[in-house]
Amino acid sequence: MWTKILDKAPKEGTMASFEVEGKKLFATLNNGELYCADNRCPHEDIELTLGCLKNNRIVCSLHGFSFDLATGHSSDEDVDCLKTYPIKQENNEIYIQL
Numbered sequence: 598m599w600t601k602i603l604d605k606a607p608k609e610g611t612m613a614s615f616e617v618e619g620k621k622l623f624a625t626l627n628n629g630e631l632y633c634a635d636n637r638c639p640h641e642d643i644e645l646t647l648g649c650l651k652n653n654r655i656v657c658s659l660h661g662f663s664f665d666l667a668t669g670h671s672s673d674e675d676v677d678c679l680k681t682y683p684i685k686q687e688n689n690e691i692y693i694q695l
């Protein structure tokens with residue numbers, strides 16, 4: 598089931614954080630593609646939106662590990678992958694699938 602999360606897409610290169618069904622998530626528009634993922638670093642409990650976007654990855658502000666926005670793959674094999682979610686735009690509104 599698709600859940601509406603935003604009235605419009607985030608601006609290119611920015612992140613929007615929100616909560617759905619008790620999950621803290623973020624959405625971003627990066628190089629023209631929408632992405633959605635948990636807003637919690639799999640390494641330690643810190644919001645990933647405190648970090649930055651670089652080369653289609655989100656870089657955690659605490660220790661600098663990064664995660665692929667599309668697949669969630671971690672830059673360090675000892676750190677779990679980031680959970681990502683399907684996201685789409687319909688009539689300007691943004692929806693995700695948990």
Ligand code: FES
Nearest residue numbers: 638640641657660
């Ligand atoms: S808490 Fe994010 S890389 Fe360590």
